[in-house]
Amino acid sequence: MPTANDLAPARQGRRGVTLLSGFLGSGKTTLLRRELDRAGDNAPAVILNDFGQTMVDDVLLSVDGQRPVALSGGCACCTRRDDLAQALSGLLDAEQRGSAPRRRHVVIETSGLSDPGPIAFTVANDPVLKHHYVLARVCVTVDALTGLGSIEDHEVAMRQLLAADDVLVTKADLVGPEHIRDLVRRLHELNPSATVSVTASGELMSTEAPSAAGAGLPPAQMPEHADHTSGISTLELVTDEPLDWQAFSVWLSLLLHRRGPEVLRVKGVLDVRGVGPVALNGVQHVVHRPEHLTGPVPPGTRLVFIVRDIDPELLRRSFHAFLAIN
């Protein structure tokens, strides 16, 4: 999970929002408690969502006696989606009234059954909230013991993993190092664009950078596409020449308009002609505002797609056909 310092520079004065997701019992609250303890005075505001009617974790996550905003009895991605928007608005109101300190960051701990995509959509598209909040990261916990089984058996666990910018393997002290190595490798295969960190009792043990796109590794280190069960494929689109932003944006917007539910994740760095490097990040049909990068970035475009029931080769052909329009 990002540290308090990582969370600080929310873009354009808006408050950064970190989604902390992960399947039931995967250690989200334990991790968040440790993070809040470490953050001290810089602790973010917390919104806690639980599927059950009876909330217990809000007591555990109290900061200076203030309990987090609790949304119980449903998931913030569906039945409690309006409540989530109201909770975020409520934080703004409390700041305005002076009844709560201004927090530069908000952590939303989702229920174990929530799909991060619709929650990201709420933050990015609500007519009021989008001017005050910006989605910073999607962090997803994976239980070292049972996580892989959950991902294979439950679609929502797979959707959580594919939406992740940071995957946090929890309870690593309960399994052997070989098991952890295999698990990390498998998680990288499933979501090559995510950083995978290993934790035990909320303490960070190791971190591995993304295996593609975000790290700018050469394509040889990334399989062209790997087929997974249930029709999910990973594809990396690479161009060495700077691309035309208008052609690319027309292509991606039509792809998401027509096949948004089948595009589970898109993430990467584009080399835009006349502009330079631009980071692009999308969860399902929600694409965040692209970010101009100023630091050193390897030349060329590397874009990772995780799709369901889409022929990766056809997608690649379509991408290049649009970029070739004169």
Add this chain to the structure above:
Amino acid sequence: MCGLCYELAPDDHWADGVLDGEGNEFPGRPRYRRTRILSAVLAPYGLTVSDPGSGPHCVIADRKGASEVAAGLPAVWQAAERLSPRAIDVLDPALLAALASGGRA
């Protein structure tokens, strides 16, 4: 909403979040380029795209004279779907073939 013409402004869209370098030197060129690309994509579906040159919108029309005003890419695709009997899809082999042959359907 524009205070002069009362035109509703389109929602913020990620596609408008990159400042095209060409726009600094030649204002209007990115907009021209987008219209040109949209025309190439929608031509195989029997649709045309024209840019009135002011405001954030363009006009999508079919060959029978029906037309719709659309502001922003999402609205363009919605209008095109209403005007075209065929589903408009980036993975449509007929579209890819038309683009490969320089726009001839």
